[in-house]
Amino acid sequence: MDRKLVKQKSEYRWIVERAGAMKVDGVIFASESLIAGMDNKVVEQVRNVAALPGIVGASYAMPDAHWGYGFCIGGVAAFDPDAGGIISAGGVGFDIACGVRTLHTGLKLRDLEGRHELLADLLFRKTPAGVGSTGRIKLRPAQLDEVLANGAPWAVEHGYGLPDDLRFIESGGRMPGANPAKVSDLAKQRQAEEMGTLGSGNHYLEVQQVVEIYDAEAAAAFGIEPDDIKISIHCGSRGLGHQVGTDYLKSMASCARQMGIELPERELACAPLSSDVGQSYLGAMRSGINCALANRQILTHLVREVFDEFQRSAAIRLLFDVSHNTCQEETHTIDKKPRRLFVHRKGATRAWGPGHPGLPAEYARVGQPVLIGGTMGTASYILVGTAESEHMGLSSSCHGAGRNMSRTAATKQWNGKDIARQLAGRGILIRTRSIRGVAEEAPQAYKDVSEVVEVSHNQGLARKVAKLVPLICIKG
DNA sequence: ATGTCC
Numbered sequence A: 001m002d003r004k005l006v007k008q009k010s011e012y013r014w015i016v017e018r019a020g021a022m023k024v025d026g027v028i029f030a031s032e033s034l035i036a037g038m039d040n041k042v043v044e045q046v047r048n049v050a051a052l053p054g055i056v057g058a059s060y061a062m063p064d065a066h067w068g069y070g071f072c073i074g075g076v077a078a079f080d081p082d083a084g085g086i087i088s089a090g091g092v093g094f095d096i097a098c099g100v101r102t103l104h105t106g107l108k109l110r111d112l113e114g115r116h117e118l119l120a121d122l123l124f125r126k127t128p129a130g131v132g133s134t135g136r137i138k139l140r141p142a143q144l145d146e147v148l149a150n151g152a153p154w155a156v157e158h159g160y161g162l163p164d165d166l167r168f169i170e171s172g173g174r175m176p177g178a179n180p181a182k183v184s185d186l187a188k189q190r191q192a193e194e195m196g197t198l199g200s201g202n203h204y205l206e207v208q209q210v211v212e213i214y215d216a217e218a219a220a221a222f223g224i225e226p227d228d229i230k231i232s233i234h235c236g237s238r239g240l241g242h243q244v245g246t247d248y249l250k251s252m253a254s255c256a257r258q259m260g261i262e263l264p265e266r267e268l269a270c271a272p273l274s275s276d277v278g279q280s281y282l283g284a285m286r287s288g289i290n291c292a293l294a295n296r297q298i299l300t301h302l303v304r305e306v307f308d309e310f311q312r313s314a315a316i317r318l319l320f321d322v323s324h325n326t327c328q329e330e331t332h333t334i335d336k337k338p339r340r341l342f343v344h345r346k347g348a349t350r351a352w353g354p355g356h357p358g359l360p361a362e363y364a365r366v367g368q369p370v371l372i373g374g375t376m377g378t379a380s381y382i383l384v385g386t387a388e389s390e391h392m393g394l395s396s397s398c399h400g401a402g403r404n405m406s407r408t409a410a411t412k413q414w415n416g417k418d419i420a421r422q423l424a425g426r427g428i429l430i431r432t433r434s435i436r437g438v439a440e441e442a443p444q445a446y447k448d449v450s451e452v453v454e455v456s457h458n459q460g461l462a463r464k465v466a467k468l469v470p471l472i473c474i475k476g
Numbered sequence B: 001a002t003g004t005c006c
Helices: A032-037 A040-050 A116-126 A141-150 A152-157 A163-168 A185-191 A216-222 A238-259 A276-310 A407-413 A416-425 A435-440 A449-459
Strands: A007-010 A013-016 A026-029 A055-066 A073-079 A099-108 A204-213 A228-235 A317-323 A325-334 A337-346 A369-372 A380-385 A429-431 A462-475
Touching (some): A013 A040, A026 A449, A040 A055, A040 A073, A055 A325, A055 A449, A099 A276, A099 A369, A116 A204, A116 A462, A141 A152, A141 A276, A152 A163, A152 A276, A163 A317, A216 A380, A228 A462, A276 A317, A276 A325, A369 A449, A380 A449, A407 A435, A416 A429, A416 A435, A449 A462
Parallel strands (some): A429 A462
Antiparallel strands (some): A055 A073, A073 A337, A099 A228, A099 A317, A204 A462, A325 A337
16 A cells, blocks of 8 residues: 555554545554555545545444445445435445354364364255355245345244344344335345355355464353364355345435435445435345345254254354444444444444443343454454444454455466365365355465454454364355 | 356
8 A cells, every 4th residue: 555645643543634525534444564465445445435425433444454346345434314424335235244153063173073074064065055056945025025024033933043043143133124125026036045055255154163262251251162163154145135236236326426426436326314215225235134144044054954963962052143244223422422323334343342232141241242254274263342442443343354366366376276275284174166266265365364353453443352263164 | 245247
């Protein structure tokens, strides 16, 4: 990055000073080396978002930020509906409510001894993965509307999971205010056979080993001990979310044009929260959130089926489920006054601090689990939300490693088979239906997740609780 | 991310 674009305010906080059409400053949380590796495009996108109507506070970028459609990935921005604030499909991302769910298994590393290949094969056989993959559930539009209105509780009611699972999902697994009537028939058609599927790209289902504990109190509250076997699922709202994004990008572009909102990039398209298009998107996006929450719930049930076969003594329970592509209505204190805002987090994780009323009782004293997915070859982290994060980036943290290379560049540089072989040599088993996908997702195509997490921790956006390394990765 | 360009 060109250093003239930012002003360093403290070790991990860089300001993009308000200029031109910007209504607020930009704030980038990063270390010296992450800033050095960040594209100038991140600054440009932070600036563009800062110029949108009704933005409040600042336009933020998390340490894993990189270029995205309209808003950068790793972008956080809040808008006030009573001050002309907007909502943007590109500010949520095309994979609505893409997120991470981590499961306890009740097993230790020694319980898998000599059976890693078997578990990999069982999980791969059971988990539909890859572009266009379909699941065992076929839904007519009216049935899909129930999924979109009810989220994970729909899945539990239909036999996919346990009622207690719901307490460990953001918003109890159901985002209120969903309006399935605002989701196009095409979006529903695309989703008809895709419930309970992983998808492709950076999505995965991983068997992980806890290798390090940083915060004993939070780890105890979350139920994390060294050598625990956990399972993490990273996926979202599949074809439905993507189609909702596509549909509303178009209607928002024409709405913005009519409202005279200047759009430096087409994907920055947005609509006032008070407008019909804005309200329709809100109802459709919330349907997409429920779709993703139900999807991860069904995948959890499939994991339970695998463990019924693999190891009957296993107990699959939820640690937590949190999305990192959303726009949520939240109250934040701005200039000492509480305000009702619509917070876009695109590739950023909500990170509530201790005592937040929305937390399950078990976690109330320590704060919200913040699930950070790494790459196939590095590590994932579990962090915990802090009180001070509220005043830094609206209680937000990083969401993963963040790419530092495009998918096409990665496929030119590496061969998927070689990557899988190298990982197998390190005891990490990959199962995939797309070997090209493995090249696209090569660990080397990402920033250093440990560095990203270290910045989040040192800055206080969220604090480190545990480090997990992959043993088995079912790639989308 | 994605029926990887209706």
